[in-house]
Amino acid sequence: MPEPITVTHRRYVPASHAHYAGNLVDGAYSLGLFGDVATELCIRTDGDEGLFASYDDVQFTAPVRAGDVLEVTATLVASGRRSRRIEFVSRVVCRGRPDKGESAAEALDEPIVAVTAVGTVVVPPRP
Numbered sequence: 001m002p003e004p005i006t007v008t009h010r011r012y013v014p015a016s017h018a019h020y021a022g023n024l025v026d027g028a029y030s031l032g033l034f035g036d037v038a039t040e041l042c043i044r045t046d047g048d049e050g051l052f053a054s055y056d057d058v059q060f061t062a063p064v065r066a067g068d069v070l071e072v073t074a075t076l077v078a079s080g081r082r083s084r085r086i087e088f089v090s091r092v093v094c095r096g097r098p099d100k101g102e103s104a105a106e107a108l109d110e111p112i113v114a115v116t117a118v119g120t121v122v123v124p125p126r127p
Helices: 028-046
Strands: 006-012 018-020 051-060 069-079 083-096 105-122
Touching: 006 028, 028 051, 028 069, 028 083, 028 105, 069 105
Parallel strands: none
Antiparallel strands: 006 069, 051 105, 069 083, 083 105
16 A cells, blocks of 8 residues: 555635525535545545545534635545545634624634545556
8 A cells, every 4th residue: 555645625615605594515515625635645646636436434523614614634544456445524624703793703723523434536557
């Protein structure tokens, strides 16, 4: 297996992604970000973007809202001939504070784990 690797991205969640009352964002938003960090991980380990094959487990543990800043991490945990098993975590690291002002926000002392997942990507065979 290649040397253990973790890839991390941060993304501001714009108001245009809020679909529900309370400025809630659908869970698919984090899953899309998981695809982005998996792509970079595959590029770094295999020199190819790879293709997502499946999720084994997805847990939505806390809400994501417009105005949040998410930190999304992919960690390679197993490697087969063409498959790569990856653990994902999406954490809220900053959150809007409309109770303090229209554009108020704060960096959280303790990030909130919003979504976790385990997935498999496949890459082309090595020559």
